[in-house]
Amino acid sequence: MALIVLLWHAIFSDLLGGEQTPTEYVVPYLIGMTIDEANEDENVKGIFTIEQIGQRASSKYAAGQIIEQSPKRGKTVKGNRVISVFVSSGAKTEKMPNLVNKEYRDATLQLTNLDLNLVVNDPVEEYSSITKGYVIRTIPEYGETLQEGDSVTLVVSKGEQPKxxxxxxxxxxxxxxxxxxxxxxxxxxxxxxxxxxxxxxxxxxxxxxxxxxxxxxxxxxxxxxxEGPAMPDYGDDATTSGGEPQP
Known part of the structure; x- marks a missing residue:
């Protein structure tokens, strides 16, 4: 009976062509591409499906470019051939806050809290009626757009100009x-x-x-x-033994 089962299994396997081993594919590198560019890549087209799962701000990659992918480049996959990606929404931006009449240290802290890695230059000091050590104006000005890594200068009062x-x-x-x-x-x-x-x-x-x-x-x-008049100089021979000048 066992022999019959084995023969039947062998015949059935031959008819079906045997079990097929899934093809393995290596995940390509998509960082820096747009989704359209990735879909046209020869290592993606007809093999992988690109799925966008979100956006993140990036100063390195332009809006629409892929900044993160999963699985990562070089990984071998068989069954699920979906590559999930995050796309850049562009550089993070904020509006320049109003720092006029703020103490210098408070102003720099507020800039730091924008989380833009701003470069705050050494303060420029000018005479002003504004309290000494407080911000007179900013460069860029209030309301202008700040991008990550931008340079900011604070003009600080050194008090009123002396008369x-x-x-x-x-x-x-x-x-x-x-x-x-x-x-x-x-x-x-x-x-x-x-x-x-x-x-x-x-x-x-x-x-x-x-x-x-x-x-x-x-x-x-x-x-x-x-210090008063200078003492007269009579010379060494001009005194008597008592120390008084000779007539």
């Missing part, structure tokens, strides 16, 4: 009085040195900025004051 100060003449005035006057006019006393002079000790005999010169408030001015 010019007219330098007074301090010659002949005691340095302690001069210190008070300089501070009152909005200047800063810098280095004070001494030099021999017939003027009384402590009297200003020179100043680093001439009188009537206009400078910014906060400018430093240096002074030379008198």
């Amino acid at each position: 010019p100060v007219t330098v007074l003449s301090f010659i002949g005035i005691d340095i302690e009085i001069v210190r008070q006057q300089v501070t009152q006019t909005g200047l800063v006393v810098g280095e004070v040195t001494q030099r021999a002079s017939d003027e009384p000790y402590g009297t200003v005999i020179d100043q680093s900025i001439s009188a009537e010169t206009q400078v910014d408030a906060g400018t430093t001015i240096n002074f030379v004051i008198s």
Whole structure:
């Protein structure tokens, strides 16, 4: 009986041509192609079916190009010959936010949160009535389109522009009085040195900025004051044993 079954199986297999082994196909590389281009590829046409399952933003690939595929390139498949793909929706974009009157660090944090990998340049400082350290304007301006990797410059206030100060003449005035006057006019006393002079000790005999010169408030001015008359030089032979000058 077993022999009859084996013979019958052999005859039936011959009639059907034997079992067919499924053909194996290697998955091609589709990244960077559009779906239309992929469908026309010789390694796809008539073999694989392309199925788009979604879109993602990409700065590397143009809108419509395939950015991800499954199965990946080089994998061997037999039965299911569907390649699932994600397609680029183009570069991610955002509108430039309004950062005017925002503190510089808060403004840069807001740009970072856009998740565009923006290049924030060193701030440009300008005089302004806006509070020091706060944004005056942005480049690009508010509302303009930002793409991934774009460069942004923040123009930041360094406070109001100092009003010019007219330098007074301090010659002949005691340095302690001069210190008070300089501070009152909005200047800063810098280095004070001494030099021999017939003027009384402590009297200003020179100043680093001439009188009537206009400078910014906060400018430093240096002074030379008198240390009194120089001691006379009588020479080594001009004194007695008691140290007094000879007549």
